[in-house]
Structures are given as C-alpha cells and as structure tokens.
Amino acid sequence: MLCHCVGCKYNNYCLVSLIKDSSMNLAQAMLVISQRIPIADASVQARLNRAYDTVRNLGSGYSITAVSNGVYKVHKESTAPAFSGVDSSANYVTDNKSCTCPDFEKARAGLCKHRLAIMLMEEMHNGD
Numbered sequence: 001m002l003c004h005c006v007g008c009k010y011n012n013y014c015l016v017s018l019i020k021d022s023s024m025n026l027a028q029a030m031l032v033i034s035q036r037i038p039i040a041d042a043s044v045q046a047r048l049n050r051a052y053d054t055v056r057n058l059g060s061g062y063s064i065t066a067v068s069n070g071v072y073k074v075h076k077e078s079t080a081p082a083f084s085g086v087d088s089s090a091n092y093v094t095d096n097k098s099c100t101c102p103d104f105e106k107a108r109a110g111l112c113k114h115r116l117a118i119m120l121m122e123e124m125h126n127g128d
Contacts, residue, residue, distance in 0.1 A: 026056060030120060032123050033048065033116065033119050037111060041108055047103075047111060047112060047116055050116075051114075051116035051120055054113060055121055062075065062077070064121060071093065071095045072118050074090075074093075074114045075091050076089060092114050094112075094115050094118055096118070096119075099115050101114055
C-alpha cells in the first residue's frame with residue numbers, strides 16, 4: 001500500500017496510511033484497549049490518554065513507522081526553538097513486549113505511552 005501522507009518517505013510502512021484505510025476509529029480502539037489493560041491504575045490511564053493524543057496528532061510532530069513485522073519506530077520531532085541549538089527529538093523502538101524509551105522500565109506492566117500508541121494503531125487496523 002502506498003502512503004497517502006504528503007511528503008511521507010515511508011511508503012509501504014506508514015501506519016498513518018493503514019489507519020486511514022481501517023474500519024475502526026481511534027475512539028473505538030481506545031475503548032477496546034482500555035478493556036484489556038489495568039485502566040484503574042491512574043498512571044496507566046494517563047499514559048493511555050497520552051498515547052491517544054500521540055496517535056491523534058500523527059503528522060504533527062509524531063510519526064510511527066513499521067520497521068518490520070510487529071516492530072515500530074516512534075519519532076517525536078524536536079520542540080525546542082531552532083535558534084536554541086537544542087535537539088529534543090526522540091526515537092524509540094517498540095513492539096508488543098518492550099520499548100527503548102526511559103519510561104518503559106517504570107511503567108506498570110511496561111505499558112509506556114509508545115506501546116499503548118502501537119496497541120491503539122494495531123487495534124484500529126486489525127479490529128472489526
């Protein structure tokens with residue numbers, strides 16, 4: 001599948017294209033995922049809300065790209081002013097069991113924002 005994103009370099013691996021072609025919307029995916037995880041834990045709920053915002057804002061500072069089957073790269077663009085010389089961009093590799101972000105180790109059940117974002121996107125793509 002070719003990517004629909006303007007200027008996207010990921011073509012067949014762009015998850016934004018997969019979502020545009022999916023039958024489940026983000027709100028439906030959020031409901032399904034929230035039934036599978038320990039949502040009563042406030043920190044998990046907060047991470048799921050941030051994951052929702054990440055997926056909703058794909059293309060606006062965030063990108064998620066499939067690297068291989070079940071492995072994704074999550075990229076956050078720098079939010080520092082260009083003149084500051086600071087690069088606050090970040091790249092993390094995540095799958096259904098791990099993430100390279102610093103939050104993964106301390107997040108309950110390893111449910112960092114990036115893993116939850118991938119869960120949402122996969123549910124949107126694979127859900128009925």
